[in-house]
Every structure is written in C-alpha cells, then in structure tokens.
Amino acid sequence: MKKTAQQPSPLDNSQIQHYREQGYLCPIDVLDQTDAIRLRAALEGAEDLQGHPLDRLQCNKSYLLFDWADELVHHPAILDAVESLIGPDILCYMTNLFTKEAGSQSYVSMHQDAAYWGVDADDVVTAWVALSPATKNSGVMKIEPGSHKKILPQVNTYAKDNLLTRGQEIASEHLDSDRQIYMDLQPGQMSLHHYLLVHGSDANTTSDRRIGFAIRYVAASANKIGQPESALLVRGKNSGNFIMEKRTRHLSHKARIREHTRALRRQMQNIFEPEENAGLKEKLRLRATKTLGTGLSYWKELTAR
Numbered sequence: 243m244k245k246t247a248q249q250p251s252p253l254d255n256s257q258i259q260h261y262r263e264q265g266y267l268c269p270i271d272v273l274d275q276t277d278a279i280r281l282r283a284a285l286e287g288a289e290d291l292q293g294h295p296l297d298r299l300q301c302n303k304s305y306l307l308f309d310w311a312d313e314l315v316h317h318p319a320i321l322d323a324v325e326s327l328i329g330p331d332i333l334c335y336m337t338n339l340f341t342k343e344a345g346s347q348s349y350v351s352m353h354q355d356a357a358y359w360g361v362d363a364d365d366v367v368t369a370w371v372a373l374s375p376a377t378k379n380s381g382v383m384k385i386e387p388g389s390h391k392k393i394l395p396q397v398n399t400y401a402k403d404n405l406l407t408r409g410q411e412i413a414s415e416h417l418d419s420d421r422q423i424y425m426d427l428q429p430g431q432m433s434l435h436h437y438l439l440v441h442g443s444d445a446n447t448t449s450d451r452r453i454g455f456a457i458r459y460v461a462a463s464a465n466k467i468g469q470p471e472s473a474l475l476v477r478g479k480n481s482g483n484f485i486m487e488k489r490t491r492h493l494s495h496k497a498r499i500r501e502h503t504r505a506l507r508r509q510m511q512n513i514f515e516p517e518e519n520a521g522l523k524e525k526l527r528l529r530a531t532k533t534l535g536t537g538l539s540y541w542k543e544l545t546a547r
C-alpha cells in the first residue's frame with residue numbers, strides 16, 4: 243500500500259516500456275487502505291440513500307455526480323502514473339463503474355474499447371481502480387498481453403448478463419486464450435490498460451461485491467471525432483477539441499444532475515452511432531436507443547430534484 247498519496251509517483255522506465263510493449267501495467271498501489279475503505283463506503287452510502295446500486299448512467303461520468311468519484315479521477319497517484327504514459331495534459335473522458343454483485347452471473351465479453359469510443363488518438367488509457375478484492379473468483383479483469391497493436395473485428399451480441407452496453411464481443415477465432423492472464427488487485431490498487439488491449443472478465447462467485455472504477459483518460463491534445471463531446475480537464479491545460487466540463491463538487495445535487503445529464507447526452511450521440519457496416523436491424527436498434535435516451539435525458543434535466 244502507498245504510504246503517502248502526496249509524493250509524486252511517476253512510473254519508472256521499465257514500467258513505461260512494459261506498458262508500450264504489452265499494453266497494460268498491474269498492480270500499482272494508489273490508495274492507502276483507509277482511503278480505499280472510505281471511498282467504497284461513500285459509494286455504497288450513495289447507493290443506500292437511493293435504495294439501489296448506481297444505474298448505468300450514474301456509473302458513467304460519475305465524477306460529475308459524486309464527491310468520491312471526483313476525488314478518484316483527480317487522485318495525484320493515479321494522475322502521476324497516467325502522466326508518465328500520456329503526458330502532462332490530461333482529460334478524464336468517461337468513467338464506468340463495474341460492479342458485480344456477490345454470486346452474480348455478470349461478466350464482460352472479450353473486447354477492445356477503441357472500437358466504439360470515437361477518439362482519434364493513441365493516448366487513451368484506462369485506470370481501473372479496485373475498491374474490493376479483484377481475484378479470479380470475484381471476476382477480475384483478464385487480458386491478452388500485447389494485443390493492443392491492431393484492431394480486431396467485434397460484434398454486438400446484446401447478451402444477457404454482459405455488462406457492456408451492446409455486449410461487444412471479439413469472436414473466439416481472433417482470441418488466443420492460452421495467452422490470457424488475470425490482473426489481480428487488492429482494494430486501493432489499480433491496473434492500467436491501453437484502449438486497444440483485448441480484455442474482459444468472468445462472473446463473481448464470491449460472497450462480496452467486486453467493485454472496479456474504470457477511469458478513461460485521454461491526452462488533452464486528442465482529436466475527438468464524431469459528434470462534439472465533453473471531458474473534464476484533470477491536469478495541465480487543454481489543447482484539443484473536447485468541450486470542457488466544469489468540476490461540480492461545489493454545486494447542488496440538482497445542478498450536478500443537470501451537468502451530468504448534458505454531458506451524457508452529448509456522449510450518447512457517439513456511443514450509439516451505428517458503424518458503417520451495421521445491418522438494418524442494428525441501425526434501427528441503435529437509433530431507437532439514442533432517440534429514447536436523448537428524450538429521457540431532457541426529461542431528467544428538466545425534472546432534476
């Protein structure tokens with residue numbers, strides 16, 4: 243465990259070289275035990291307050307809604323490591339809270355993130371922070387080292403229990419399961435993975451939840467392709483074409499919901515945009531999801547409590 247979060251903690255040259263060659267790094271100590279417990283308690287406190295786990299929308303760009311998430315995306319130890327890989331100007335572009343309830347069948351099919359994120363840059367990295375033990379039994383992330391050098395074909399399966407929005411999956415003939423490894427983490431540790439790395443995870447067979455907060459960072463010079471989208475500057479200065487989000491930690495609950503809803507609405511335009519080769523059924527499905535989601539988001543913004 244890290245002794246103090248305040249000392250700069252860049253990666254060393256061998257770690258940087260490993261990331262460039264293999265597309266991942268793991269494990270990295272970032273939070274001390276007290277902070278890991280406190281942040282999990284804050285997240286679960288928010289869930290208790292609303293009477294159910296965070297929904298899909300709250301898991302994305304959670305830093306616009308919750309202080310615990312704002313703290314994590316700005317955490318100096320996380321940002322120091324990320325800076326070693328993508329430079330000093332850093333945007334947080336998206337988050338996904340991946341919670342697998344105790345004994346749940348939820349899984350993540352093997353996929354590459356780059357295929358559907360709409361950023362034209364190589365400098366996109368995910369910091370996956372464990373807030374509970376991530377082990378083989380709890381459904382830790384599994385990866386194919388070195389698979390971040392080319393994009394592979396993947397299909398949208400919409401499979402039940404798949405935690406990905408579209409059930410994106412790389413067909414088994416493109417995978418090399420003998421090379422796959424597990425990225426075990428203890429609470430307070432993180433892994434880093436390149437957005438082209440092939441990764442996924444299995445079900446949680448333990449009696450505790452498996453909680454991982456995936457923070458997507460991109461170099462502030464990155465070129466946003468597709469529809470305009472927003473991101474939060476978390477270190478350095480902005481030089482790209484993302485719309486800048488504002489930090490919401492001093493805002494009221496209602497104002498936070500508005501900022502969050504607006505940011506997600508912009509992102510929806512890209513995330514649910516069908517690929518050129520999509521079939522008619524897929525196109526219709528995605529257009530309907532986008533239209534419904536956009537409509538609901540206007541309603542949510544209007545009625546924010």
Ligand SMILES: O=C(O)CCC(=O)C(=O)O
Nearest residue numbers: 340350383442443454456
């Ligand atoms: O948490 C998981 O099991 C999968 C995470 C993932 O797909 C990601 O961080 O991109």
